[in-house]
Amino acid sequence: MAQEDVFKKIVAHCKEYGFVFPSSDIYDGLGAVYDYGQMGVELKNNIKQYWWQSMVLLHDNIVGIDSSIFMHPTIWKASGHVDAFNDPLIDNRDSKKRYRADVLIEDQIAKYDEKIQKEVEKARKRFGDSFDEAQYLATSKNVLEHAAKRDELHERYKKAMNDGNLEELRQIILDEGIVCPISGTKNWTDVRQFNLMFSTEMGSTSDGSMKVYLRPETAQGIFVNYLNVQKTGRMKLPFGIAQIGKAFRNEIVARQFIFRMREFEQMEMQFFIKPGTDMDWFKQWKATRLKWHLALGFGEQNYRYHDHEKLAHYAAAATDIEFLMPFGFKEVEGIHSRTNWDLSQHEKYSGKSIKYFDPESGESFTPHVIETSIGVDRMFLSVMCASYEEQQLENGETRTVLHLPAALAPVKLGILPLVKKDGLPELARQIQNDLKFHFNCQYDEKDTIGKRYRRQDAIGTPYCITVDYQSLEDGTVTLRNRDTMEQERVAIKELNNIIADKVTITSLLKTL
Numbered sequence: 001m002a003q004e005d006v007f008k009k010i011v012a013h014c015k016e017y018g019f020v021f022p023s024s025d026i027y028d029g030l031g032a033v034y035d036y037g038q039m040g041v042e043l044k045n046n047i048k049q050y051w052w053q054s055m056v057l058l059h060d061n062i063v064g065i066d067s068s069i070f071m072h073p074t075i076w077k078a079s080g081h082v083d084a085f086n087d088p089l090i091d092n093r094d095s096k097k098r099y100r101a102d103v104l105i106e107d108q109i110a111k112y113d114e115k116i117q118k119e120v121e122k123a124r125k126r127f128g129d130s131f132d133e134a135q136y137l138a139t140s141k142n143v144l145e146h147a148a149k150r151d152e153l154h155e156r157y158k159k160a161m162n163d164g165n166l167e168e169l170r171q172i173i174l175d176e177g178i179v180c181p182i183s184g185t186k187n188w189t190d191v192r193q194f195n196l197m198f199s200t201e202m203g204s205t206s207d208g209s210m211k212v213y214l215r216p217e218t219a220q221g222i223f224v225n226y227l228n229v230q231k232t233g234r235m236k237l238p239f240g241i242a243q244i245g246k247a248f249r250n251e252i253v254a255r256q257f258i259f260r261m262r263e264f265e266q267m268e269m270q271f272f273i274k275p276g277t278d279m280d281w282f283k284q285w286k287a288t289r290l291k292w293h294l295a296l297g298f299g300e301q302n303y304r305y306h307d308h309e310k311l312a313h314y315a316a317a318a319t320d321i322e323f324l325m326p327f328g329f330k331e332v333e334g335i336h337s338r339t340n341w342d343l344s345q346h347e348k349y350s351g352k353s354i355k356y357f358d359p360e361s362g363e364s365f366t367p368h369v370i371e372t373s374i375g376v377d378r379m380f381l382s383v384m385c386a387s388y389e390e391q392q393l394e395n396g397e398t399r400t401v402l403h404l405p406a407a408l409a410p411v412k413l414g415i416l417p418l419v420k421k422d423g424l425p426e427l428a429r430q431i432q433n434d435l436k437f438h439f440n441c442q443y444d445e446k447d448t449i450g451k452r453y454r455r456q457d458a459i460g461t462p463y464c465i466t467v468d469y470q471s472l473e474d475g476t477v478t479l480r481n482r483d484t485m486e487q488e489r490v491a492i493k494e495l496n497n498i499i500a501d502k503v504t505i506t507s508l509l510k511t512l
């Protein structure tokens with residue numbers, strides 16, 4: 001099945017099983033805004049808990065905060081967002097569609113890579129077992145031509161972006177013959193900068209209202225509180241502050257479902273360090289964060305680092321952790337070396353000293369910062385994409401199953417009485433009432449047992465128990481494993497011991 005179709009199926013599955021709904025659905029939705037349903041909110045909460053505990057519980061030098069969405073507007077001037085948080089946009093005059101100029105060019109660069117990949121696949125078929133990919137890449141005339149064009153375009157693009165040269169971006173689009181996917185024409189407007197922050201008014205107009213912004217990142221709430229936390233928490237460098245919260249960006253091109261939203265959630269951690277230790281900590285956090293992703297068991301081949309060439313206005317070095325979505329490798333998390341840029345800016349704009357006093361050296365200085373920043377929604381999407389499978393079974397049937405890591409699954413145990421009579425529902429309810437204090441259980445007595453298994457597979461429930469007549473006699477049930485579909489007979493009183501250990505966030509954290 002084409003990857004595009006797989007993605008459409010995942011989006012449909014998210015809606016059908018209560019994971020994600022378009023926002024304002026009965027009003028035909030609102031662009032790039034989504035609601036999480038009864039299953040989605042559980043999965044999302046588990047992702048957040050996995051992140052929060054890996055930061056705050058496992059590091060005694062990391063603490064959390066919860067700062068407000070509205071902040072003093074000067075914060076966004078100081079942080080550079082008012083002046084520099086822009087995307088270059090371009091319109092196609094025929095289709096009236098708006099695009100990000102940088103994305104159009106990046107897609108074009110990716111096309112050269114796709115061409116190279118096609119050449120490789122053709123050659124692999126031609127040469128069979130004797131094919132040497134490295135040698136082919138280094139010597140094939142066609143490959144070398146595509147690679148040269150890609151590199152030339154890449155250099156030109158990088159320079160235009162770094163120089164903020166909007167005319168050159170437009171010229172690249174024209175020179176590369178990039179057409180609008182809707183109209184198919186090259187009738188492009190000039191490239192303009194577009195600020196991504198949403199704003200609103202605070203206070204009544206008679207008092208003189210103030211323009212405030214909906215925060216485009218949670219990080220600034222950490223920066224402006226760092227000294228409050230440091231002093232009240234008696235924190236010593238190096239230390240970190242973690243936060244989970246909503247962020248808002250008026251994305252020009254909002255597409256790919258919850259990948260690029262206008263209202264989304266971030267999990268950010270700012271790690272305050274001594275100047276000069278930046279690269280060591282940057283490397284360390286890169287490794288720590290990749291390990292966190294890999295612990296979910298989706299396979300190393302699905303992740304890669306992508307070092308930034310065009311750095312954000314605050315960054316000295318930056319890497320993305322990308323995940324292989326059905327639409328290619330995409331950024332899920334960013335790790336940034338932000339130097340002392342933000343703190344220095346806040347000192348300048350607030351006129352207050354927010355220097356750290358080092359009790360060991362007796363010196364005061366502005367700490368440097370390494371940031372890890374991950375989108376909850378993108379993480380959610382990566383988990384859904386990696387877990388979704390339409391599986392062909394030996395008996396010729398297919399089942400749709402979500403192989404969610406047990407610790408993230410919304411429901412941990414499906415409790416299914418074989419029939420709706422003879423005391424089986426009562427015993428099943430009793431088991432539910434015992435286990436519900438330990439993990440999330442779902443009771444289901446409707447339809448055949450096969451249909452009920454399928455429903456639990458579709459929401460990623462790692463275990464199901466069936467309460468049958470034998471259960472009444474000997475106090476045992478069948479325990480079914482979602483992935484292997486194998487069943488074993490276990491004692492009801494052992495269920496908590498068997499399951500709890502495998503489905504908790506703690507079990508996942510222990511693998512880190």
Ligand code: GAP
Pocket residue numbers: 216217218219249251258259260261262264265266268331332333334371373374375376377378379
């Ligand atoms: N404080 C740094 C910062 O905000 P960023 O790379 O702009 O850096 C960090 O964003 C993460 O937030 C991204 O890696 C992504 O996972 C998520 N994110 C950013 N924009 C998003 C959007 N429009 N929709 C969903 N997630 C987004």
